[in-house]
Amino acid sequence: MPPASSTHRRTAKAKKVTFEPKVEEHTRSGTRTAPLLTRFLTGIALISAIFLAVYYYYSYLLWEPPSTAKLEEDLLSPFQVVDLPGKGKGVIATRDIAQGELLLREKPLFLVPTHITSSPGALLLTSLARLTPVQRKSFYDLSYVNFPRDVIPDTPEYNEALALAIFQTNSIAAGSNVGIFPRMARFNHGCSSAFNSVYTWREKEGFLVAHALKAIKKGEELLTTYTDTKRPRDSRRRYLHTHYGFTCQCAVCSLPDDLSRKSDSRLSRMSELYSQFARWGDSSISGQEAANIAREIWSIGEEERYWSERGRLAADAAWVAAAHSDDVAAREWAALALEWYAYELGADSEQAHEMQNVIADAEKHPVWGSRHEEHVGGPKKV
Ligand SMILES: [Zn+2]
Numbered sequence: 001m002p003p004a005s006s007t008h009r010r011t012a013k014a015k016k017v018t019f020e021p022k023v024e025e026h027t028r029s030g031t032r033t034a035p036l037l038t039r040f041l042t043g044i045a046l047i048s049a050i051f052l053a054v055y056y057y058y059s060y061l062l063w064e065p066p067s068t069a070k071l072e073e074d075l076l077s078p079f080q081v082v083d084l085p086g087k088g089k090g091v092i093a094t095r096d097i098a099q100g101e102l103l104l105r106e107k108p109l110f111l112v113p114t115h116i117t118s119s120p121g122a123l124l125l126t127s128l129a130r131l132t133p134v135q136r137k138s139f140y141d142l143s144y145v146n147f148p149r150d151v152i153p154d155t156p157e158y159n160e161a162l163a164l165a166i167f168q169t170n171s172i173a174a175g176s177n178v179g180i181f182p183r184m185a186r187f188n189h190g191c192s193s194a195f196n197s198v199y200t201w202r203e204k205e206g207f208l209v210a211h212a213l214k215a216i217k218k219g220e221e222l223l224t225t226y227t228d229t230k231r232p233r234d235s236r237r238r239y240l241h242t243h244y245g246f247t248c249q250c251a252v253c254s255l256p257d258d259l260s261r262k263s264d265s266r267l268s269r270m271s272e273l274y275s276q277f278a279r280w281g282d283s284s285i286s287g288q289e290a291a292n293i294a295r296e297i298w299s300i301g302e303e304e305r306y307w308s309e310r311g312r313l314a315a316d317a318a319w320v321a322a323a324h325s326d327d328v329a330a331r332e333w334a335a336l337a338l339e340w341y342a343y344e345l346g347a348d349s350e351q352a353h354e355m356q357n358v359i360a361d362a363e364k365h366p367v368w369g370s371r372h373e374e375h376v377g378g379p380k381k382v
Helices: 003-020 020-032 036-062 070-076 120-129 135-140 156-170 233-244 259-280 289-302 310-323 327-344 349-360
Strands: 081-083 090-092 104-105 111-113 172-174 178-179 196-204 208-214
Touching: 003 111, 081 196, 111 120, 120 156, 135 156, 172 196, 233 259, 259 289, 289 310, 310 327, 310 349
Parallel strands: none
Antiparallel strands: 081 090, 104 208, 111 178, 172 178, 196 208
C-alpha cells in the first residue's frame, strides 16, 4: 500500500469518527420522554455503537488492508506456502493441478541490473527503501545462506550483508536484470524428474510466470529447479550445497545407488547429446543426424522422466527441418514444440505463438531454405 493511499484512508475514516457527537446529541434529545427500559436499552446500544466505532477506527489505523490483486491471487492460487519439517518453508498443491496449468504470475519486488559498478549491498538497500513496509517484510522473511560471520550487527555493513545474502539466495534472472519474487522464492528445488514446476520471465509483460510441467496431485509439493540438473548426483549436490546451503534429498538424489547411477548416466548422455545437436550450427552434422539426436534425447528423457526443455528441443528440430526445406518435418516438430512450450511456458507464450506460425506456413520460418535441401524427418519415432 503506497503511503499516499494510506493517508487518504485514515483521513476518510477520521471523518466518520468526528460524526459521532451528532448521533449522541440526537439520542439524548430522544431520551427525554422515553420509558426507563427503552432508555436503558438505548444506553446499551449507544455504548456498543461507540465501542464498535472506536474499535474499527483503531483496527483501521493498525491494519494495512491487502490489495485486491493480492486477495484474488490467494483465492485463485492452486498452492499454499507451508512449513515443512526439516526443509523450512515449501509449497503444497491445494488441489489437483493439470499439466501446463498456470501456477503463478508475479511481478518483481524490485529488479537490479545483472552487471553493476557500484556496491551491490548499497544498491539493494536503496531498492528496499522504495518498497512499502509489507513488501520489505516479504523480502526479509526469505531465507538465506552464506552470511559472513564476522559482521557486527546493527552496522551499515551488517544491513548490506544481510540484504545481499537474502538476494543471492533468492534472486531470479529476469532478462538483463535479476529480481526478487517472494512467492516463487518459496518453491523448493528438485533435480531431473523430481521438479514439476517451471518458471519463466516474460520480458514484454514484465512479470514471472510458473507452469506445471507435470500433473500434480493435491498435497504434493511443487518443486522447481535452481540449476541445470542434467549432471551426476555428486556434482549437483556439490553445486547446491555451495550456492544454496543444502544437501539435496529430492526423489532423484535419494535413489538407491544402483538406480542413481543409471539416472546419472542418462542425464550425462542427454547433456552430451545436446552438445552434439549444437554441432549442426557449424554444419558439422547433417540435418538428418541432428533430427536423429533430437529423437534420442527425447527418448532418454522419457526413460528418465526428464521433461523440461522439450519445447525448445522440438523447436530447434523444427528450425533444422525448415533450414533444409523439409516442410512436413518442420510442421511436425513445430506441433510437438507447441504442445511442450504450452506446458512449460504457457500456451500464450511468445514461443508457442511462433510455433503456431510455423505450423500454419513452414516456409515463413525465418531460416527456411537457408541450407541445402534435405529430408530431415519428423519426430514420428518419439
Ligand atoms: Zn536432488
